[in-house]
Structure formats: C-alpha cells, structure tokens
Amino acid sequence: MSSFGASMETSPRPMNTVVDVAILQKLAHKDIVALLQKCQGDKALVWDRALANPMNLILKHSDLKEQGVVRMLSLEQGQIPSTDMPETIIFICRPLVHLMKLVESAIRKEESARRRKRFHLFFLPRSSTLCVKWLEDQGVISSLQSVEELPIFLFPLDKDVISMEQEYAFKDFKLDVDPTGLYHVAKAIVYLQKTYGVPSRVFGLGHAAKQVHELIHSVKLESGAFKPQVSGTTIDCLFLIDREVDLLSPVVTQLTYEGLIDEFYGINNNQVKFPEEKFGEAKTMLLNSTENLYVELRDKNFSAIGGVLRSKTAEIQEIFRQKERGEMTMGEMKRLVQQLPAVNALKQSLSDHTSVAELIKAKTETEEFLSSLECEQELLSGIDTEKLNTHIEYLCGKKAPLNTVLRLLVIQSITSGGLKVKIMQHYERLLIQNYGFEHFLTIQKLYQLGLLRSQSSAQATGSRYSVLKRALQLFRNDVSEIKPDDFTYVHSIYAPLSIRLIQHRLRPPLWATLKDSIQTLLQKPVIDEESEIPPIGGNLSSAKRQPKFIIVVFIGGCTFAEISALRFLAQQDDEREFLVVTSKIINGNSFLNSLLEP
Known part of the structure; x- marks a missing residue:
C-alpha cells in the first residue's frame, strides 16, 4: 500500500505557487454579475461565438441562471427565435464591425416583427468608437437601452497559464498595422500589476514588446497610483516576448x-x-x-x-x-x-x-507523419536547407493539407536564412498550380509577416538561425526523451528559441557574454530595465524565502511545447516560478490559419 500512497504524489512541482489566479476569475465573475444586474427581468444572452468557451472559464450556467438568464444564443445565427424569448436581450461580443452587422440584423428582424424587446450591448473587453459610430450610422444605436464595457482581459486556463484570447493579435499588429490588440495586452498587464504587484525588472524583445512597454506606462498614467489588491507578492521580473522574435517554434511539430x-x-x-x-x-x-x-x-x-x-x-x-x-x-x-x-x-x-x-x-505511426517529421528535423539540423526539398515537392504534388506544406516551407525559409529566388519561385508555382491561384495572396502575406524570405532580401544577414543554433544550442540530438536533462525534448531535437532566450537572460554571467551578439542577430528592439516603481507588498525577509516569481507574456501567442519547456525550467530551479500570460494558445495550424484568414 505504501507504493500506491507515494504514487498519488508523483505530479511535478507546480510552476506557480506564488499567486492565486483564481482571484482573476472571481474579479471577472463580479464584473459580469454587476452588468447583468443592471438589466431587469429574465434575460437572453446572445454570444459572439468566439467568447462562449472563454466565458465558461469564468462562470457556470448556474451562475447565469441566478442572474435571470433563461436563454443562450449564438450571435452568428443573425436572428433571434420568435418564441420563448424574454423581453431583455443582451448582446455580448468583441468590438468588431462585422459583428455589429449581425447585431443590427437581429435587432431589425425583431423590430420588423413588432416584438417589443429591451436590447443591451456589452463589448468585451472594451468599447469601440468605430463600432458605436457604425451602429449610429445604421440608425440602430437608439434601439439599444445601454452600451457597456465588460473589461475582462484575462482568462485563467490553469494555475500557471492565462490566455488573453486574442487569436489575431500577431496578424493585427504585423499585417494590418492595428495596435488595438497591443493596447489590450498593456491593459491586461496593468490589471495583473494592480492585482499582484509591480515587477522589479522588465525584459522585452521585439517591436510589439517595445510598444506594449510604452503603452503600460501610458495606461498607468491614466489610472493613477495604485496599491495591489493582493499583498505579500513580489514579482521579480516581467518578460515581454514578441512572437516575431521566434517565428520558427510555432510551426515546428510539438512532440509532448x-x-x-x-x-x-x-x-x-x-x-x-x-x-x-x-x-x-x-x-x-x-x-x-x-x-x-x-x-x-x-x-x-x-x-x-x-x-x-x-x-x-x-x-x-x-x-x-x-x-x-x-x-x-x-x-x-x-x-x-x-x-x-x-x-x-x-x-x-x-x-x-x-x-x-x-x-x-x-x-x-503513419507514413505521412513520419516522413514530414523526418523532413522537418533534417531542416532544423541544417541539412540541405538551401536546396530544393523533394519532400515539399512531393507533398504539393499529392495535394497534402496546405498547412503541412506551408509549415515545412516556413521552416526551410527560416533555417536557411531565406530561399534562393529560383527555388522560391518554383515553390510558388507548385502552390498555385496545386492549391489554386488565390494562394498567391497567401504567399504574399507570409512574405509580409517574415515567415517567408527570399535570399535576395536576406543576403546581408545570411542564416541567423545557424548562428543562433550554435550559440544557444537550439539543436541537440543527444537529449533523452524519457529522462531529459534539457527542454529540447519538447520537439525531440529542437529547443524553442523563445524559452532559450529566457533561460539565458536569467543567467546574468552567461547573458553578459552573449547579449551583444544575440541582439545583433535578432535585430529587434530590446527592453532591459529596472522598474521605476519598487515592488509593493511583503517585507524583505518574506521575499527572500519566497521563490523568485516571473511573469512571461507572449505577445502573439505561444505553444503548449513552449509552456512545457518553461515548466521544465521551473522543475530544474527551486528558486524560480513562472506564470505564462499569452495572447492565445497556438499550434502551427492555428497560427497559420489566424494569419491567412481574410
């Protein structure tokens, strides 16, 4: 029996024991209830479908029933059932114009049927001047008894992982040059600081990280001085990691x-x-x-x-x-x-x-998976990255899933430092011939986002990956997959660059020797500073006994493999714990889909 008793305690040490993220759920729950209580009588909620699952992390159906919610509908249906509907109808959606068109359509249909309803609109997480103006122009704003904000920026997925549920954060900033998502990230970080405290240090990499860092200061100035709601927590460091710094890791196959x-x-x-x-x-x-x-x-x-x-x-x-x-x-x-x-x-x-x-x-164990994985690992190791890849040609010829082809193509482009013009043109012809002319725009988007690069535009820098691979040991084929001594195991042979950079920054002597060369190779803005505001809460002696608590914010999303790598770091270091905050949990397919959607 002793063996079984011991087995119940074999779970790894948690990555975060310092802060209780359930507090965020309770605060969000309180905000939702407060808004619902403003609307009288029985209610029907009409959800933006993208918010339905995240909101399940915050409150249960029983909680909604207690607030008089008797019906739940999807906004994407564009209409409201004619029977068994309460008088109060509440639309809850993201501030996007195409969703306003659905709200307008639903209201028009109700009014044309002469059904008396009380309409309310809740924007999550913030209102939008553009959306309100659109509703005004359509003459619908007068039909809404209230337009409110539901300022929920953070959705705890687990004790050590929080999502901001911003699926298009990377595309919005990099492709559409829309900084709205970055402002939401800044608001979310300030909200965390108001809850748990201000970090002693801030380290950031990438253009989005730089802009978020600047926006954090602006948001703090707007909100004025504050004292954290939870005392006794010391945040040692805040990492801001822009997805553009490491475009390779999201498209590499996760093997956890x-x-x-x-x-x-x-x-x-x-x-x-x-x-x-x-x-x-x-x-x-x-x-x-x-x-x-x-x-x-x-x-x-x-x-x-x-x-x-x-x-x-x-x-x-x-x-x-x-x-x-x-x-x-x-x-x-x-x-x-x-x-x-x-x-x-x-x-x-x-x-x-x-x-x-x-x-x-x-x-x-399928041939399709194994052959593509072998191709991927050869590219990561640096084998024939500058040559025409016969496996990518084969996949195009048999019209394999487009994302499978694009992921390998992106890996080859990044690991080679850009493909030769003739090779890239050959790939472009294959994609258009086998998947349709509309994917000419797909290719152009990947160029704009830096996921594809021709050698003519990269010849001045060559393969940054090959240099980083050696300097940071991104590629190792000697790590055990069963009992690993390095987080390379999450992809079997490849260590996510994002986590390797965090690991090295947490080792000051090592970082000092690599800092200048890494910054030159990455060619991205770097933030590395002590906080101007000393951390609040907890005396010095308690702070010394507490693990150093680090918040890592991924702007543009992160993968489960990256989270596993960070958990591995936490397991190896009893003095540090981590909390991951990400725009969205992504994988290679969802990442590409979010970038390539119209």
Missing part, C-alpha cells in the same frame, strides 16, 4: 503529450473532443491540473507516455490483487477504503488517457 493532442485534435480553452473510435461515442475531455494523471503526462515527450501508463496500471492491479489474496493488514485495508475515490478516479483517468495515447500513436 499535450502538444500532440493539440496538433491532432485542437485543445480549446482546456476542452478537446475525441472521436468515437476508442470511446464508443464522441468524447469531450477537460484537460487541466485538476486531474493528477494529466499533470504527470502533459509535459512529457510522447515516447515516455506508454511507460508511465503501464506503470500506473500495474500498480493499481497489484493493489487489488493484494486485497483479493487477503495480504493486506487492517491498517492497509483502512487506507485503501479511504483512498478508494482517488483510486477509482485514477482508474478512469488511466482508461481515458490510454485510449487517447492509442489514438495519437496511430497518427504518429
């Missing part, structure tokens, strides 16, 4: 358990839907740290998953064999009865994750 689930099935706000193949029917699973087994599995390379599942299964089987053979003492039997709910929960978790692992294993 959690990363592969996201690659194949897509994790959306902690939820993922699996096919009926292994479960008898389609199954939706909640994936977060409330499940101990998942905490133990999620950050491991997939190669290590089978061994963990077999070990746990054998352990439970042995416990029940001992019980059946009568080999347990009375004390051990008593302990088993007490732990029975946990044992049964673990049995169910094992069954579920064994089925998930079998689904993933089947996908990772």
